[in-house]
Amino acid sequence: MSLQTHTVFVFSATGSQGGALVRQLRSLNWNVHATVRNPDSPGALALKAAGVHITQGDWDNIEALTLGITGCDKLFLCLHPYLNDLDRERQQAEKVVKIAKAAGVKQVVCSTSLGVFMLDTSVYIAPGSFMAGHLASKRGVEEAVRAGGFENWTLLRPAFFMANFLEPKVYRYPEVRDKGTWTTAMTTDSQLALIDHVDIAKFATIAFQNASSFHGKSIGLASELLTIEQTLDQIAEVIERPLKAVFMTDEELEAQKESNVFTNSQVSMRYMSEYVDMEELAKIVPLTTFKEFLSREREVVKTTYRCGGT
Numbered sequence: 001m002s003l004q005t006h007t008v009f010v011f012s013a014t015g016s017q018g019g020a021l022v023r024q025l026r027s028l029n030w031n032v033h034a035t036v037r038n039p040d041s042p043g044a045l046a047l048k049a050a051g052v053h054i055t056q057g058d059w060d061n062i063e064a065l066t067l068g069i070t071g072c073d074k075l076f077l078c079l080h081p082y083l084n085d086l087d088r089e090r091q092q093a094e095k096v097v098k099i100a101k102a103a104g105v106k107q108v109v110c111s112t113s114l115g116v117f118m119l120d121t122s123v124y125i126a127p128g129s130f131m132a133g134h135l136a137s138k139r140g141v142e143e144a145v146r147a148g149g150f151e152n153w154t155l156l157r158p159a160f161f162m163a164n165f166l167e168p169k170v171y172r173y174p175e176v177r178d179k180g181t182w183t184t185a186m187t188t189d190s191q192l193a194l195i196d197h198v199d200i201a202k203f204a205t206i207a208f209q210n211a212s213s214f215h216g217k218s219i220g221l222a223s224e225l226l227t228i229e230q231t232l233d234q235i236a237e238v239i240e241r242p243l244k245a246v247f248m249t250d251e252e253l254e255a256q257k258e259s260n261v262f263t264n265s266q267v268s269m270r271y272m273s274e275y276v277d278m279e280e281l282a283k284i285v286p287l288t289t290f291k292e293f294l295s296r297e298r299e300v301v302k303t304t305y306r307c308g309g310t
Contacts, residue, residue: 007031008208009072009100011059013052014043016163017078017111020201026050028205033068035059059092062099069096069103074208077110079141086133090140097148107152107211109204110145112138114159114193114220115268117275124268131265142218152211155218158200159193159272162223162293165235167304176232176243177304183246185253185266186228193222193272194231196288203285222276223287231290238294239305 008025012018013034025032033053036044048054057064059079069075077096082088100108118124119135126132145153163169165176176182186192200221207214226234232243248256253267281287294301301307 005030006074006208007033007072008074008076009033009069009105010052010076010078011096012078012080013047014041015078016161016169016197017158017200017204018076019043019046020198021076021204022047022050022052024201024205025208026052033072035061035064035068059096062095065096066099066103069100069105072100072103072105074107074109075100075105076204076208077108077141077145081134081137086130086137087140089137090144093141093144097144101148101150106150107154107208108145108148108150109154109156109207109214110142111156111158111200111204112142114157114222114272114275115265116142116157116218117220118268118271124271131268134265152215154207154214154216156200156203156207157218157220157275158197159195159220159222159276160269162194162196162288162290163297165304166297166300170304176235180242181244181246182228182232183248184228185248186245186270188229188245188247189227190270191225191273192228192231192269193220193276194224194226194290195221196223196293199223199285199288206284219281220276221281222272222278223293224289225273225276225278226290234290234294235301235305238298238301239307241305 008030010018010022010032013022014036022032034047035055035057037058038044039054039056044054055064055068059065077093079089079092113135115135116139119139125135142155161169164173170177173182203219203221228245232245236243
């Protein structure tokens, strides 16, 4: 493992994955660059306080990206999907890859989605569905990285974020927070592959430190496997009120197939655990259990679920 100081450009530096990675890289005394839309935002100010080199601009701003990536030898690529233009993420990735290669970046660690493993399995991902289009864009991001001509690249494919149950990500699953129920296409015995965003950052850091060992690998990431009821019970223990799983029938799923674009993505979640090797992952980094995550984020849990006291 090299003790050399590197300079890493981190996408999504004000988000959960990127923010956790920034903190880990700075703890190693590595240099970190990032772009922000608003340099006066709380997230941007926190990055500046951590010693991050900030460039103002968004991910479509070629000049800002070029300025920010120049001088970096490594890059963490973590882009966001655009629900009204599923191919935009791939297009952004192709632009970023060209800029990074021209700037002399040697290694890229890219975070996409565990679902990319399932994309060619029509049993799990219905062809032509919203989920298929979303994952095709994620695969396009990966293909851009593979074809970028970098000395080393690694693909991280995270599972279902533990942080999806908390602010600000809980807007995707508001039923759990607002009604105390989760209506799901999962089954009672299927296991939800949960990932702590801090664990993603751990894997990215290890990959950056051991570039040749992780070169060319596509790694499915999860921190723990739990059933839906186990997951809700652990949240309920913290917020001190019950949460209930509502399991959809096959008839209900069929009825929602056309009207609810996310139904197919929930069905695919039944099979997430097939694409992670928990024993191998635990050999690389210490994995965070959901209970440990909830304990660490206890104040955010209570704020999200409007709990009184601490």
